[in-house]
Amino acid sequence: MRRQEAVASHTRRSDCTPVVHDDTRGRRRIRVAGTTFLVYQIHYGGASARRLDPLYTPYRNPRLGPFFESAVIADLLAAGHHRAADYFGVFSWKCAAKIPLSSHDILARIGRDACAADVYSFFGRVTERRLWPLAERKHPGILRAAAALMDRVGIAGDLARLDAPIIYQNHFLCRSPLYERFWRDLLAPALCAMQDPSDTELQHLLQQDADYRDPRMPVPRLVAIFGHPHYGMQPFICERLFSTWLGLNPSVRVRHVWRGRFVERDNVHHEPEMARAAATP
Numbered sequence: 001m002r003r004q005e006a007v008a009s010h011t012r013r014s015d016c017t018p019v020v021h022d023d024t025r026g027r028r029r030i031r032v033a034g035t036t037f038l039v040y041q042i043h044y045g046g047a048s049a050r051r052l053d054p055l056y057t058p059y060r061n062p063r064l065g066p067f068f069e070s071a072v073i074a075d076l077l078a079a080g081h082h083r084a085a086d087y088f089g090v091f092s093w094k095c096a097a098k099i100p101l102s103s104h105d106i107l108a109r110i111g112r113d114a115c116a117a118d119v120y121s122f123f124g125r126v127t128e129r130r131l132w133p134l135a136e137r138k139h140p141g142i143l144r145a146a147a148a149l150m151d152r153v154g155i156a157g158d159l160a161r162l163d164a165p166i167i168y169q170n171h172f173l174c175r176s177p178l179y180e181r182f183w184r185d186l187l188a189p190a191l192c193a194m195q196d197p198s199d200t201e202l203q204h205l206l207q208q209d210a211d212y213r214d215p216r217m218p219v220p221r222l223v224a225i226f227g228h229p230h231y232g233m234q235p236f237i238c239e240r241l242f243s244t245w246l247g248l249n250p251s252v253r254v255r256h257v258w259r260g261r262f263v264e265r266d267n268v269h270h271e272p273e274m275a276r277a278a279a280t281p
Helices: 046-051 069-078 103-112 131-138 142-152 176-194 200-206 219-226 234-238 241-248 265-270 272-279
Strands: 019-022 028-032 035-043 057-060 087-092 119-121 173-175 254-256
Touching: 028 103, 035 046, 035 069, 035 103, 069 087, 069 176, 069 234, 087 176, 131 142, 131 241, 142 176, 142 200, 142 234, 173 176, 176 200, 176 234, 176 241
Parallel strands: 035 057, 035 087, 119 254
Antiparallel strands: 019 028, 028 035, 087 173, 119 173
């Protein structure tokens, strides 16, 4: 399925103003154009808590494991939180730094599209659709690890040839029944398989150095999370599971409400919206 930019519909602009209602469980249920949204935003306290969007429901993650946000997503879906709204999402506290649209802008764009798509995301300029060969260039060894994981969860096929819309960072909003399908079909089985210590072959592949460096992550913290002084493959595989599921389910309609994508700091000047965001105090 070809990705496309979300376009304005005949929905009146006034109908696209988000209205927030806090339910009895402290969740911020957002209504736009007659459709409800629930977006959790993960933080870790401190500075991250001060960067949350006021429309999203805060979720303090008490632990950071090798699956990063994907473990929280699985927990929220298992608890049925997604059923409180028509669309569900789980964003990082870093969302605003990566996607220079406010929550009001995001929801208004979706509302003007009359909520016609099943999935809304923010990577409209990404033209590459070979998800896993692209990942292999960034994280050598990930393709073999992901292929072994797919074998464990009973998904056949050549990942190198899989054609899929690319969505990064778990930054997407999805119709709640479809999000649950993704969790049941792939996310939950994949997390279970990756946590099986008896599968030594898979564990060896997952524990390879993912060739990713973050100066903010000290070696002792890496050892605590991954068991070794480097990033393993787990979070980078998890980040691509939803795109993989979309590739396996091409009837799911995907639209992007922003043409951009994650932009490295040195390339911000090539993205006008990112440049404006960077210049804003």
